[in-house]
Amino acid sequence: MNLTIQVNEGPYQHQASDSAYFFTKAALEKGHEIFRVFFYHDGVNNGTRLTTPPQDDRNVVKRWSELAAEHDLDLVICVAAAQRRGIVDDGEAERNKKDATNIAPGFRISGLGQLVEGGIQSDRLVVFGD
Amino acid sequence: MSNIKKFMYVNRRAPYGTIYAWESLEVVLIGAAFEQDVSLAFIDDGVYQLVKGQDTAGIGMKNFSPTYAALGDYEVTKIYVEKESLEERGLTLDDLQHLVWEDEDDDWAEKDSIRLVSCAELAQVFAEQEVMFNF
Secondary structure, X not given: OEEEEEEOOOOOOOOHHHHHHHHHHHHHHOOOEEEEEEEOHHHHHXXXXXXXXXXXXXXXXXXXXXXXXXXXXOEEEEHHHHHHHOOOOHHHHHHOOOOOOOEOOOEEEEOOHHHHXXXXXXXXXXXXXX | OOXXXXXXXXXXXXXXXXXXXXXXXXXXXHHHHXXXXXXXXXXXXXXXXXXXXXXXXXXXXXXXXXXHHHHHHHOOOEEEEEHHHHHHOOOOHHHEOOOEEEEHHHOOEEEEOEEEEOHHHHHHHHHOOOEEEEO
């Protein structure tokens, strides 16, 4: 089956990102395809490389980056939600005159159309949120 | 696009306590360009999103409620409001914005967008959907 995953909550405050990660990983292990993982609302905060969780805890952001590298996943952060919350890549830094970037490896920033396209192109849209 | 799916956006939360309502509306507006078969549902505290005469001056937030009136122009014409949710909150249809769309196949007649449905009827509508967004 071809799946699009939507993540609506940030790391640590909610379990949604953890659940989405484990679901995505399990789906891949079962041979399903992940069309895209789309991060929306506070979910965009899963894509900052500047988090420093305690060493004895899981690293939510790094875990997504590693899964993306391993399976060539398309991790997309919503641009409108990212602008509100300060998730910045090179293009956004230039466009909005920001003095830094923070996007984590494997993530990219794009529009809401990517989410809608996921709904159209995939067999299932699976939403993780509060 | 030949691949048309039934999209349902479910709105469950009050408009300003969290950003879900506003960011849901942003998906609906962007999604309209994809020409899918779109429906919206308002349940639980989500029914407050459609209440008319909203004034956000006191909370310093943008009043985005006028945007709902534009949905008809985006060809979003099916807006389901759950009857039980309204009643539990002491609201009636008269407390909500009068949302309409113009039917080009009927000499641009103005038609109501809001469909008041029971929980059971809405469950039936949900069962017919292909893509469910939940906000």
